[in-house]
Amino acid sequence: MPRIAEARDAAAPSSTEQRARVVRILDAAAALATENDLERVQMNEVAKLAGVAVATLYRYFPSKTHLFVAVMLDQIDRMSAAFARRPRGARRPADAVYDTLVQVVRALLRRPLLATAMIQSNSTAKASVVPDTARVDTNFRRLLYDAAGIDTVTERDAVLVRILVHATFGAIQSCLNGRITIADAEQDLRVTCDLLLAEWPAAFSAAD
Template identity: 25%
Template structure:
């Protein structure tokens, strides 16, 4: 059982990370200073630096925690008693739902984070923890992949594992991309972001469905 000191430390960490996530989502990663995080969290600047000596460490921690909801939903869906194809469709629905309501903020942050990380001349501190968390989430797909190889619900013209992983990664990237561009005024109602998301989902599922 954690001590009172450990509990207090965790609560303080959670407050700092929550404040940072809000600010990073509102302003972007580059325009937020540690003093801004301290003010939003109701903590002293020295306290924020004690928990996160570098801003990049805080950015990575926010990124890791932004995967919590995705992991929980993937775990739930993969454990369902249904065909591999039906669970794959639910996973795509989850990725689409992540662009809506409060979940959209997490998706917006992850997009900004991955862009920020890719332009670094040196790897971000603790980035291996983020990559390990992503691998952990993809590893959750193994039972679905095994079932897809055996239950006949998924097209076998391509090996099941690369097919499922590619479909999920492609749809995740695409839904993020068009959601973040939703403020652009599309002249044609037929190509609004939500229409494009649904169209791609249908294309992918039509291919994946066993014929």
């Protein structure tokens, strides 16, 4: 595993130019990890592809683990933004959450090397060392609450969704390891959503 540097978050960009620089870094890291195992992705190559100095890259991301946790957070946020633009209609929250999870699983598995890099980095990172990992958890759960139409989250809701997220990433990891097929993963998630979310309201009505 790459060495994790100091316990701090990525430096927050404070200008349009700096934000664009960070986006280029995340896009470059994702592109390189789409074609190479995480161990073969070098920080100097990321910096070169992004058009930034290596020192600039390390200022924003102290280690490769910080970088790929941030890539995962960026990917989740992009999916959330895309899902938010889609009409939901009226359906069971369990169905809405399942449909969202299927789209997430398919999107991640389209780039298996990148998915492995992100999940490996996030799963081994301590929240006290890599603060973005907590944001990955929070934002992914928020994506599911939004899919279900839940604005006020109860303690019970939080527990159910936390278990569902564990099951989801377990299924993704099993697909990446070749232990199950995508169809198997989707079937497992269908059962998991039905069992865990059975107590949620029968349906919600969302604006088209």
